[in-house]
Amino acid sequence: MRFVDLVATSAAVSATSSRKAKVELLADALRRLGPEEVVAGSAYLAGELRQRQTGVGWATLRDAPPPAGEPTLTVGAVDRAIEEISKVGGAGSQARRRELVGALFSAATADEQRHLIGLFGGELRQGAQAGLLVDAIARAGEVPVTLVRRALLLAGDLKEVSTAALTGGAAALAEFTLRVGRPLAPMLAQSAASVDDALAATGVPAVVDVKLDGIRIQVHRSGDEVAVFTRSLDDITSRLPEVVAAVRALPAREVVLDGEAMALDETGRPRPFQETASRAATRGRPVTALTPYFFDLLHLDGADLLDAPGRDRWAALAEAVPEPLLVGRTAVTTPAEAADAFAAALAAGQEGVVVKSPESPYDVGRRGAAWVKVKPRHTLDLVVLAVEWGHGRRKGWLSNLHLGARDPETGGFVMLGKTFKGLTDELLRWQTERFLELAVHKGDWVVTVRPEQVVEIAFDGVQASPRYPGGVALRFARVLRYRDDKPAAEADTIDTVRAIHNGT
Numbered sequence: 001m002r003f004v005d006l007v008a009t010s011a012a013v014s015a016t017s018s019r020k021a022k023v024e025l026l027a028d029a030l031r032r033l034g035p036e037e038v039v040a041g042s043a044y045l046a047g048e049l050r051q052r053q054t055g056v057g058w059a060t061l062r063d064a065p066p067p068a069g070e071p072t073l074t075v076g077a078v079d080r081a082i083e084e085i086s087k088v089g090g091a092g093s094q095a096r097r098r099e100l101v102g103a104l105f106s107a108a109t110a111d112e113q114r115h116l117i118g119l120f121g122g123e124l125r126q127g128a129q130a131g132l133l134v135d136a137i138a139r140a141g142e143v144p145v146t147l148v149r150r151a152l153l154l155a156g157d158l159k160e161v162s163t164a165a166l167t168g169g170a171a172a173l174a175e176f177t178l179r180v181g182r183p184l185a186p187m188l189a190q191s192a193a194s195v196d197d198a199l200a201a202t203g204v205p206a207v208v209d210v211k212l213d214g215i216r217i218q219v220h221r222s223g224d225e226v227a228v229f230t231r232s233l234d235d236i237t238s239r240l241p242e243v244v245a246a247v248r249a250l251p252a253r254e255v256v257l258d259g260e261a262m263a264l265d266e267t268g269r270p271r272p273f274q275e276t277a278s279r280a281a282t283r284g285r286p287v288t289a290l291t292p293y294f295f296d297l298l299h300l301d302g303a304d305l306l307d308a309p310g311r312d313r314w315a316a317l318a319e320a321v322p323e324p325l326l327v328g329r330t331a332v333t334t335p336a337e338a339a340d341a342f343a344a345a346l347a348a349g350q351e352g353v354v355v356k357s358p359e360s361p362y363d364v365g366r367r368g369a370a371w372v373k374v375k376p377r378h379t380l381d382l383v384v385l386a387v388e389w390g391h392g393r394r395k396g397w398l399s400n401l402h403l404g405a406r407d408p409e410t411g412g413f414v415m416l417g418k419t420f421k422g423l424t425d426e427l428l429r430w431q432t433e434r435f436l437e438l439a440v441h442k443g444d445w446v447v448t449v450r451p452e453q454v455v456e457i458a459f460d461g462v463q464a465s466p467r468y469p470g471g472v473a474l475r476f477a478r479v480l481r482y483r484d485d486k487p488a489a490e491a492d493t494i495d496t497v498r499a500i501h502n503g504t
């Protein structure tokens with residue numbers, strides 16, 4: 001496929017607001033990729049490069065040569081050039097990289113150059129695009145969309161799934177199963193305003209789990225090899241040696257565990273979330289030891305448990321893991337028992353509870369009715385769309401955040417309000433640096449950013465507001481924390497906000 005046609009597809013996808021038309025355009029492009037182009041082409045359509053690191057920075061891109069008049073590049077040729085660039089290393093690598101980038105760019109037209117710069121700079125990366133591509137892959141490969149989605153959730157890699165669907169069809173997709181050592185998308189929870197509402201969704205009997213406010217961990221062990229992954233499937237094994245040691249000490253040889261890692265104080269009460277998060281993040285110095293607590297078991301010594309009902313998985317978990325490493329769990333048969341368990345969790349300083357159905361399988365990557373979280377305080381995970389420069393004491397810092405909810409219909413974001421409340425000096429400093437990195441337009445007053453950073457917001461309610469594009473706005477929004485473990489594609493949606501407004 002000609003690279004110029006892929007560039008035109010991306011432009012056409014951005015230009016139309018119809019989801020159906022976007023999917024059709026993407027499917028059409030996927031069909032036109034040659035077999036050896038599928039991996040790279042799928043990545044480009046998702047706004048990414050196939051290669052994780054290219055070593056190409058802005059300075060190199062800025063010095064790109066003048067564009068070619070006629071398009072001659074193919075997707076395959078671009079991929080081969082980028083592969084060669086990413087392999088450059090050792091002495092003189094800077095100059096060699098520059099030379100190769102120069103050669104690629106001089107063969108590209110002006111439109112193609114702009115697109116390449118976007119791909120190298122990460123500006124075209126769009127979480128929302130992944131959902132469209134899943135539908136497009138299903139259409140182009142003529143396979144059920146549910147198969148594509150499940151394969152993606154198990155493999156975590158769009159390029160791999162796209163290649164399987166387009167070259168091997170349904171049979172190739174069915175081969176994606178849980179593999180010990182490869183992370184899979186974790187099951188997620190819906191939220192409810194009360195324990196009664198949660199029980200209405202899960203049904204009774206149910207279990208009420210303590211909701212620990214730490215970081216989600218998925219731990220894979222095969223023999224002596226242990227790997228720890230975050231909610232977004234990043235490998236953080238080297239940062240959590242105490243979790244590795246705890247799992248290595250288990251009697252089972254092969255396990256995949258789902259749980260939460262927490263920082264505790266000396267009395268066993270939870271420490272603030274920031275302490276856990278800073279331990280797990282790349283930045284930040286070690287503060288406290290983290291303790292793992294497990295609430296699910298997905299694989300045990302050769303047996304996959306994903307499709308087993310909760311009750312069986314949990315029974316196997318209780319056998320495989322010693323009691324101090326298990327999340328607090330209460331089996332309930334009445335709303336009164338559930339209310340007691342909720343009150344006890346809050347009294348112990350925990351964030352809330354997760355009510356779970358014992359009948360349900362482990363729903364990889366889904367936010368279904370089988371797990372329902374209940375917290376005493378309502379919060380939303382929103383995406384920062386722009387930031388205003390501060391005044392007075394906050395002069396020189398990016399301060400007032402423009403907050404957006406995700407719109408699954410368009411793949412875009414709908415602004416719901418602004419806030420600078422809750423920001424500590426440390427957060428102001430951090431966010432100024434972060435948002436300058438994400439800036440796409442730096443005005444004197446407002447800096448517009450790529451919609452990638454998720455922030456957890458507390459608020460007092462949702463009100464109708466004709467001033468905002470979605471017709472609703474948050475009352476007294478304030479920042480609780482930045483969520484680096486959650487991609488923008490999983491931020492809360494405008495539908496959730498409207499449901500809160502309508503009191504449902």
Ligand SMILES: Nc1ncnc2c1ncn2[C@@H]1O[C@H](COP(=O)(O)OP(=O)(O)OP(=O)(O)O)[C@@H](O)[C@H]1O
Binds near residue numbers: 188189210211214295
């Ligand atoms: N016992 C538990 N069972 C399931 N999840 C738990 C439990 N305790 C803590 N958690 C955490 O709660 C999260 C479930 O909420 P959800 O799926 O909505 O993800 P989230 O948006 O990251 O949650 P939140 O924003 O409420 O922390 C899990 O990802 C996990 O990190």
